[in-house]
Amino acid sequence: MKNKLKVAQFGLGPIGVECLKAVSSLSWARIVGAVDNDPNKIGKPLSELGQKGAFRTLGVTASIEGLREQPDLVFHTAASRFKIAYEQLLPLVRRGICVVSSCEELVFPSLREPRLAGNLNRICRKSGARIVGTGVNPGFVMDLLPLCLSGVSQEVRSIRVGRVVNASTRREPLQRKIGSGMQPKAFTRLLRTGQAGHAGLRESAALLAYSLTGTTGRIRETGEAVIAWHDIQTRYLRVRAGETCGLHQTAEVKIGRKLQVILDLKMYLDAEDPHDVIEVGGNPPICLLIKGGVAGDQATVAALINTAPRLLKAAPGLKLITELGLA
Amino acid sequence: MKNKLKVAQFGLGPIGVECLKAVSSLSWARIVGAVDNDPNKIGKPLSELGQKGAFRTLGVTASIEGLREQPDLVFHTAASRFKIAYEQLLPLVRRGICVVSSCEELVFPSLREPRLAGNLNRICRKSGARIVGTGVNPGFVMDLLPLCLSGVSQEVRSIRVGRVVNASTRREPLQRKIGSGMQPKAFTRLLRTGQAGHAGLRESAALLAYSLTGTTGRIRETGEAVIAWHDIQTRYLRVRAGETCGLHQTAEVKIGRKLQVILDLKMYLDAEDPHDVIEVGGNPPICLLIKGGVAGDQATVAALINTAPRLLKAAPGLKLITELGLA
Numbered sequence: 001m002k003n004k005l006k007v008a009q010f011g012l013g014p015i016g017v018e019c020l021k022a023v024s025s026l027s028w029a030r031i032v033g034a035v036d037n038d039p040n041k042i043g044k045p046l047s048e049l050g051q052k053g054a055f056r057t058l059g060v061t062a063s064i065e066g067l068r069e070q071p072d073l074v075f076h077t078a079a080s081r082f083k084i085a086y087e088q089l090l091p092l093v094r095r096g097i098c099v100v101s102s103c104e105e106l107v108f109p110s111l112r113e114p115r116l117a118g119n120l121n122r123i124c125r126k127s128g129a130r131i132v133g134t135g136v137n138p139g140f141v142m143d144l145l146p147l148c149l150s151g152v153s154q155e156v157r158s159i160r161v162g163r164v165v166n167a168s169t170r171r172e173p174l175q176r177k178i179g180s181g182m183q184p185k186a187f188t189r190l191l192r193t194g195q196a197g198h199a200g201l202r203e204s205a206a207l208l209a210y211s212l213t214g215t216t217g218r219i220r221e222t223g224e225a226v227i228a229w230h231d232i233q234t235r236y237l238r239v240r241a242g243e244t245c246g247l248h249q250t251a252e253v254k255i256g257r258k259l260q261v262i263l264d265l266k267m268y269l270d271a272e273d274p275h276d277v278i279e280v281g282g283n284p285p286i287c288l289l290i291k292g293g294v295a296g297d298q299a300t301v302a303a304l305i306n307t308a309p310r311l312l313k314a315a316p317g318l319k320l321i322t323e324l325g326l327a
Numbered sequence: 328m329k330n331k332l333k334v335a336q337f338g339l340g341p342i343g344v345e346c347l348k349a350v351s352s353l354s355w356a357r358i359v360g361a362v363d364n365d366p367n368k369i370g371k372p373l374s375e376l377g378q379k380g381a382f383r384t385l386g387v388t389a390s391i392e393g394l395r396e397q398p399d400l401v402f403h404t405a406a407s408r409f410k411i412a413y414e415q416l417l418p419l420v421r422r423g424i425c426v427v428s429s430c431e432e433l434v435f436p437s438l439r440e441p442r443l444a445g446n447l448n449r450i451c452r453k454s455g456a457r458i459v460g461t462g463v464n465p466g467f468v469m470d471l472l473p474l475c476l477s478g479v480s481q482e483v484r485s486i487r488v489g490r491v492v493n494a495s496t497r498r499e500p501l502q503r504k505i506g507s508g509m510q511p512k513a514f515t516r517l518l519r520t521g522q523a524g525h526a527g528l529r530e531s532a533a534l535l536a537y538s539l540t541g542t543t544g545r546i547r548e549t550g551e552a553v554i555a556w557h558d559i560q561t562r563y564l565r566v567r568a569g570e571t572c573g574l575h576q577t578a579e580v581k582i583g584r585k586l587q588v589i590l591d592l593k594m595y596l597d598a599e600d601p602h603d604v605i606e607v608g609g610n611p612p613i614c615l616l617i618k619g620g621v622a623g624d625q626a627t628v629a630a631l632i633n634t635a636p637r638l639l640k641a642a643p644g645l646k647l648i649t650e651l652g653l654a
Contacts, residue, residue: 022481140479147653148475152467152621154349154629211654283625289616294479298610302481320654326474327538327649 004030005312008071010088011078012036012060014171015102017049018301019075024053026305031055033067036078064091073312075304076101080199082109086116089131093120096127100307102300104200106133107143107321108207111216121318132319134307136299137163138200142263143207144321145288146278150212153282158260159208160279165295166271167246172236178267179244180237184225187244191223198249201263205251208261211322217255224248226268234269245269331357332639335398337415338405339363339387341498342429344376345628346402351380353632358382360394363405391418400639402631403428407526409436413443416458420447423454427634429627431527433460434470434648435534438543448645459646461634463626464490465527469590470534471648472615473605477539480609485587486535487606492622493598494573499563505594506571507564511552514571518550525576528590532578535588538649544582551575553595561596572596 007029009020016036023029031053034046041049047056061067064074074092079085082105089099109117124131133139142161150156167175179187179196190196206216228245232238239245246268253261276290310324334356336347343363350356358380361373368376374383388394391401401419406412409432416426436444451458460466469488477483494502506514506523517523533543555572559565566572573595580588603617637651 136479144478144653145475148472151471151633151653152463152626152630154625154632283629284621284623286621287618289618291614291616294611294613296611298481299479302610303479305481306478322654323652325650325652326471326478327647 004028005073006030006032006069006071007073007075008032008064008067009034010064010074010076012038012041012049013077014173015297015300016075016077018297019077019304020046020051022301022305023075024051024055028309031058032069032071033058034060035062035064035066036060037062064097070095071097073098073100073308076103077304080104082106082113082116086113086120089120090123093123093129093131094127096129098129098311099131100304100311101131101133102135102304103133104135104138105203106131107135107138107200108203108210109133109318111203111206117318124317128316130311130314130316130319132307132311132321132324134303134321135200136294136303137265138204138207139303139321141276141294142201142204142265146208146280147211147322149278149286149288150280150282153280153284153286156212156259156280156282158262158279158281160262160264160281162264162277163266163293164271164274165267165293166269166274167267168232168234168269168271170295171297174267175234175236175269178246179225180246180269181239182225182244184227184244187225187247188223191225191247191249197223197247198265198267201249201251201265205253205261205263207320207322209253209255209259213255213259215255217253220252222250226266228269232269239269246271331355332400333357333359333396333398334400334402335359335391335394336361337391337401337403339365339368339376340404341500342624342627343402343404345624346404346631347373347378349628349632350402351378351382358385359396359398360385361387362389362391362394363387364389397422398424400425400427400635403430404631407431409433409440409443413440413447416447417450420450420456420458421454423456425456425638426458427631427638428458428460429462429631430460431462431465432530433458434462434465434527435530435537436460436645438530438533444645451644455643457638457641457643457646459634459638459648459651461630461648462527463621463630464592465531465534466630466648468603468621469528469531469592473535473607474538474649476605476613476615477607477609480607480611480613483539483586483607483609485589485608487589487591487608489591489604490593490620491598491601492594492620493596493601494594495559495561495596495598497622498624501594502561502563502596505573506552507573507596508566509552509571511554511571514552514574515550518552518574518576524550524574525592525594528576528578528592532580532588532590534647534649536580536582536586540582540586542582544580547579549577553593555596559596566596573598
């Protein structure tokens with residue numbers, strides 16, 4: 001027990017709760033607590049959140065300072081925006097605590113906040129902490145996996161990733177997030193002004209371009225509502241024909257004549273043939289297909305958990321998932 | 328020109344010649360020579376091997392000592408057996424030269440030669456050299472790619488990789504290596520005694536098992552001839568119905584109840600539907616398909632070239648490809 005890694009969970013939304021459950025069955029980890037800023041959760045024993053391990057009597061605390069023991073490692077699932085995650089992570093990093101985060105913008109933090117990313121990296125190096133952002137998308141399907149694939153192709157000039165997610169099989173917050181039931185024009189407007197939509201597509205495009213060429217280039221994005229052709233009834237909501245039933249977003253990067261990256265994401269209700277497809281335009285060209293696609297909260301939790309041992313082997317600093325070894 | 332990495336090629340078989348050609352177009356590399364032990368090649372200018380760069384007047388030397396300048400990095404394509412590669416690489420490593428090698432057994436060198444692997448690692452750490460074995464198979468399709476994929480699945484209990492290569496599209500040495508034209512019984516005997524067959528299947532199985540569980544377990548192998556159902560005529564040779572037209576090899580590892588790895592490789596003439604398929608049995612289960620498969624000398628050369636910058640970022644030592652970052 002003594003040599004086990006002390007782990008805390010930061011953020012107790014659906015992914016955080018699942019992550020904590022997964023950590024409880026790891027041979028190398030011991031849970032020392034959980035943090036959330038929701039007044040309805042603070043103080044509650046973890047057993048009330050469905051947790052079953054020896055740690056189930058531990059209460060949810062409002063901050064990392066409230067934990068009885070300092071963790072070695074924190075799984076962070078409390079923000080999509082790097083700016084917000086930055087404030088949450090600062091106290092951890094100053095204490096030398098390592099962090100694996102599902103924060104979408106943390107997959108390539110210097111894209112939107114180069115100054116904050118630089119700060120965080122400096123503090124990590126000083127304290128010995130390591131931070132990385134990971135997940136399925138961003139963090140795998142549209143960045144890490146195409147990069148891995150391009151490793152066996154010469155003169156890669158283009159990478160196209162297409163992803164279709166059937167949102168009907170996903171949880172309620174995701175079905176709402178994709179605009180279900182909204183008027184298409186209104187939702188498209190929200191998408192184009194960045195007030196709605198899938199977070200992290202820019203980050204995937206930037207990470208891929210940066211990993212292959214050393215620069216991120218200019219990223220162009222598009223977004224539009226997917227319109228229901230018939231009435232749709234899911235476990236959580238109802239959409240009428242003509243209303244929004246999902247989103248279609250793309251991100252494109254062009255680095256001169258060197259590289260073109262096109263990411264194409266569709267998430268909508270009752271999507272047929274969900275899949276991930278990756279086309280590497282190089283010598284040889286390669287086309288990879290994952291039928292059904294890598295999707296679901298379990299895959300996201302897996303990405304978080306499996307990244308931890310890889311992060312702990314890296315030198316201190318703010319890391320990109322592409323910089324870590326695979327084992 | 329001054330800041331470019333000085334690169335030499337060790338081994339001038341078909342892959343080595345292609346590798347040298349690819350290096351000549353890299354912005355970060357300058358070729359300082361090539362080494363081969365073939366008396367017919369020693370002393371010849373590289374232009375006679377089809378090379379066109381500014382280095383084409385350099386002559387092939389019999390050893391690394393014969394080069395006019397010491398390289399920073401060597402691409403090694405001169406051996407499949409680690410024991411033989413070890414002797415070839417020792418003089419390089421002692422000088423602190425980094426090596427990316429296509430040597431199949433070097434993908435997991437401690438499997439067959441733990442003592443030599445330990446030695447090489449020690450010498451590397453002392454001299455500052457880095458070595459890694461890479462390629463398409465072993466080095467990617469049956470080890471690195473399934474490992475990458477398993478990163479988004481929890482509790483991975485099984486990994487199955489199936490690979491079918493149409494040998495009719497490959498070069499002559501490969502068509503010969505797979506037993507084309509031999510009597511099936513005789514070739515199966517050669518396969519089972521390790522005197523013929525695809526090198527590196529054991530290494531892939533070991534690397535995958537080790538990366539996921541920290542141990543390699545016991546590896547069981549099978550091998551048998553694939554029999555031609557009709558007469559086959561390739562660019563290089565002719566096989567009659569009833570004769571061997573290729574091979575079917577498998578490697579299986581079982582680590583208690585933790586993990587089962589099954590690698591299934593078929594390489595034969597006129598194979599229909601060549602492909603790579605990876606099935607990860609975890610939560611979620613994932614199935615990946617590469618139609619056509621990742622095959623051909625260009626992919627192998629790409630693996631060598633693309634691994635170089637990743638190796639140079641690693642700490643000195645004998646590395647596994649799974650330990651390197653992807654960018």
